[in-house]
Each structure stands twice: as C-alpha cells, then as structure tokens.
Amino acid sequence: MNRISKICLIVSGAIMLVFFAVQTCIVFRFCEPSYLLAEFGYGCVITFMPFFSYVVYSFINSTRIKEENIDMQMKAIDNSNIVVTMDMDGIIKSANDKFGKLTGYYNPKGTHHSKLVPEDYKESLEYDNFWRQLKSGKTISGEFERISKNGEQIWLFGHYTPVKNKKGEYSKVLKIATDVTLQHETEALVNQKNSYLEHAAKILRHDMHSGINTYMPRGLSSLKRRITEDDIKNLKIQAPLKMLEEGLRHTQKVYAGVKEFTNLVKEDAQLDKEKHNVTHILTDYLKSTSYIKQVQIGLLPSLLVNEPLFCTAIDNLIRNGLKYNDSSTKFVSIYMQNDYTLCVEDNGRGITQEEFVEFSKPYTRKQNQDEGGSGLGLNICLAILKEHGFTIRAEKQQQGTKLLIKIK
Numbered sequence: 001m002n003r004i005s006k007i008c009l010i011v012s013g014a015i016m017l018v019f020f021a022v023q024t025c026i027v028f029r030f031c032e033p034s035y036l037l038a039e040f041g042y043g044c045v046i047t048f049m050p051f052f053s054y055v056v057y058s059f060i061n062s063t064r065i066k067e068e069n070i071d072m073q074m075k076a077i078d079n080s081n082i083v084v085t086m087d088m089d090g091i092i093k094s095a096n097d098k099f100g101k102l103t104g105y106y107n108p109k110g111t112h113h114s115k116l117v118p119e120d121y122k123e124s125l126e127y128d129n130f131w132r133q134l135k136s137g138k139t140i141s142g143e144f145e146r147i148s149k150n151g152e153q154i155w156l157f158g159h160y161t162p163v164k165n166k167k168g169e170y171s172k173v174l175k176i177a178t179d180v181t182l183q184h185e186t187e188a189l190v191n192q193k194n195s196y197l198e199h200a201a202k203i204l205r206h207d208m209h210s211g212i213n214t215y216m217p218r219g220l221s222s223l224k225r226r227i228t229e230d231d232i233k234n235l236k237i238q239a240p241l242k243m244l245e246e247g248l249r250h251t252q253k254v255y256a257g258v259k260e261f262t263n264l265v266k267e268d269a270q271l272d273k274e275k276h277n278v279t280h281i282l283t284d285y286l287k288s289t290s291y292i293k294q295v296q297i298g299l300l301p302s303l304l305v306n307e308p309l310f311c312t313a314i315d316n317l318i319r320n321g322l323k324y325n326d327s328s329t330k331f332v333s334i335y336m337q338n339d340y341t342l343c344v345e346d347n348g349r350g351i352t353q354e355e356f357v358e359f360s361k362p363y364t365r366k367q368n369q370d371e372g373g374s375g376l377g378l379n380i381c382l383a384i385l386k387e388h389g390f391t392i393r394a395e396k397q398q399q400g401t402k403l404l405i406k407i408k
Contacts, residue, residue: 104149
C-alpha cells in the first residue's frame with residue numbers, strides 16, 4: 001500500500017467514526033433528529049466513498065501487479081529451467097517443454113519418476129530414502145543422474161520441494177532443475193586426462209630419477225675409473241668431462257626443483273621452507289651452469305625459502321633474461337634494491353609489466369621469436385614465487401628489464 005492509499009484509509013476511517021458517533025447519539029437520544037444531522041450524515045457518506053474507493057482500487061491494483069510479477073517470474077523459471085510436478089507417490093502430473101526436449105518424454109503425465117533413474121539406483125535403499133524424505137517435507141537439492149527415454153545419461157542440478165495443500169498436508173513435489181550434462185562430461189574428461197597425466201608423470205619421474213641419479217652418475221664414475229690422467233691429457237677430454245660433471249649436477253638440481261613443485265601441486269601441501277642465505281644457495285646452484293660468468297650476484301639476505309624451488313624460479317628468470325637478449329655482452333644482475341625488494345635485471349630488449357603478464361600465461365611466446373620453448377616455465381616460476389608469499393612485477397629500463405620481487 002502506497003502513501004496516498006494509507007492517507008485515504010485514515011481519512012475514510014475518521015469520517016466513518018464521526019458518522020457512527022452521530023448515529024449513536026441519535027439512537028440513544030443524546031440529541032434530537034433533525035434535518036441538519038441528516039444532511040451531515042449524508043455528507044459523511046458522500047465524502048467517505050471516494051476515499052474508500054481509492055483504497056479499494058489501490059488494493060486490487062497492487063494485488064494484480066503482484067500476480068503479474070508472480071506470473072512473469074514463473075514464466076522466467078519455466079523458460080530457463082526444467083519444471084516438473086509429481087504427486088507424493090512419484091507420479092508425474094505436469095512438466096514443461098524443456099523437460100520433454102531433454103528427456104524425450106513429451107507427454108509424461110502418469111509416468112513414474114523411477115523411469116528416469118538408473119536401474120541399480122531404482123532398486124536401492126538410497127532411492128527409497130529419497131522419497132521418504134520428500135514425504136516428510138524435506139527439500140532435497142543436489143546433482144542427480146537421470147536416464148532419458150532413449151537410454152542416454154543426463155545430469156541435472158536441481159531442487160525437489162514438497163508443497164502443502166489447503167489442508168496443510170504435503171500433496172505434491174515441485175522439481176526445478178538445470179541441465180548440467182555438458183559440464184559434468186567436461187569435468188569427467190578433465191579428471192580422466194589428469195589421471196592419465198599423473199600416471200605418465202609417475203613413470204617419467206621414475207625414469208628420470210633412475211637416469212639422473214643412478215645410471216648417469218654410475219656411467220660417469222665408471223668412465224673415470226677406466227681412463228688415467230694421462231689418457232685425459234692425451235685425449236684432451238678434461239674440459240668435456242668437467243662440463244659433463246657440472247651439467248649432471250645442475251640437471252639433478254633442476255630435477256629436484258621440478259619434483260618438489262609437482263609434489264606440492266599434486267598433494268596441495270604446505271611449502272617446506274628453511275632459512276637460507278640467498279647469495280650462497282644461488283651461487284651454489286648456478287656454479288655448474290654454462291652461463292655462470294654472465295650472472296652477477298650481489299649481497300643478498302637470508303630468507304625463509306624452499307631451496308630447490310626458489311633457486312629453480314630465479315634460474316628461470318636468469319635464463320629468460322639471457323635468452324631473449326640481443327646485446328653483444330649479455331648479463332643478468334641480482335641485487336637488493338631495498339630491504340624488501342630483490343631485483344633480477346638484464347640488459348636485453350626490455351619488456352613492460354603488461355607484456356610480462358602476457359608472457360607469463362601458459363604457452364605464450366614472444367612475437368618474432370625463433371627460440372624453442374613455451375611460456376610454461378615462466379608461469380610455473382611465478383607460481384613458485386607466489387607459494388613463497390612473494391610478488392613480482394616488471395619495469396622496462398632504458399636498456400633491459402628489471403624484475404622486482406617483493407619479499408616482505
């Protein structure tokens with residue numbers, strides 16, 4: 001009821017009170033009937049009618065608007081959802097067109113709900129309990145497997161709501177549902193692929209572990225035992241042997257970082273961190289690489305980090321800074337800009353923060369790049385830093401890029 005209707009109701013009520021007060025005085029002879037009183041009573045009635053008529057009109061109009069809104073809401077529900085009504089025994093009484101298109105039952109009246117469920121579920125105690133709960137007045141919501149008329153599997157997300165009649169008894173069940181078959185199939189396919197990938201990763205991790213940590217070290221040790229110092233000098237293989245040893249050590253460190261990250265993602269576990277002097281662990285990690293001489297490591301603080309993962313992430317940033325670099329003398333500097341910002345700066349082409357974000361997306365490569373690889377490495381690198389609670393952003397310099405890692 002709006003404000004005008006309320007005022008009209010108050011005024012019409014006041015007029016009728018005055019009218020009945022005058023009539024009471026006449027009936028109980030507190031005053032004598034007269035032409036003037038009759039005229040006053042007639043005036044009260046005439047005045048009362050328009051005010052009260054407006055109140056009645058407003059009430060009828062508001063009721064009509066509410067009914068129209070309810071009709072519109074029901075039409076919206078009917079157009080966008082599967083709507084079914086059943087009696088308390090599961091016999092379908094009505095269903096909308098979307099139900100027919102999805103299930104193949106275009107005239108389902110009289111069909112029992114059990115025709116829409118899988119055979120094993122139909123005979124189960126779970127299905128009996130489903131209807132027992134509905135009969136007790138409980139609303140049941142969730143994702144449900146159903147079977148169409150031609151035997152195809154359907155998945156619905158919906159609500160089964162018991163509805164009372166005028167006597168206050170539960171007389172029917174209203175079902176409103178949405179078809180989620182495509183989403184369910186997509187999720188199942190993703191889970192299946194993830195299962196295959198996890199199985200393949202297990203095999204790959206086992207084979208890589210055996211190769212990197214067992215067969216390659218054994219082979220290298222066996223080779224060194226079979227040749228003498230004179231052989232090494234005569235054959236001039238001292239440098240290649242050293243490179244092989246350093247390469248193996250670096251590969252073992254990279255593998256340790258990758259293994260740590262995959263375990264973290266798979267098990268959704270907390271990151272295992274210890275306090276390390278960052279200068280020491282990065283120097284040790286990079287000393288066996290071919291590009292150690294192109295990296296300048298400043299005085300860095302001790303931080304609470306997961307050593308293999310943190311070193312793998314910084315190494316990825318270093319390699320990107322050297323790989324995408326046209327300078328004749330490539331280098332990457334690692335230093336502290338202030339107490340809470342660690343910088344990895346190169347002298348390459350330079351990229352903006354927007355470009356850095358774009359390149360960080362999985363499988364995104366720089367334009368006009370012939371180098372192999374993908375953006376997956378950088379994407380994982382950022383995930384590792386995020387797991388440490390660190391954030392990173394890029395600043396394009398006059399020459400090169402400065403990556404600022406906020407560590408506090």
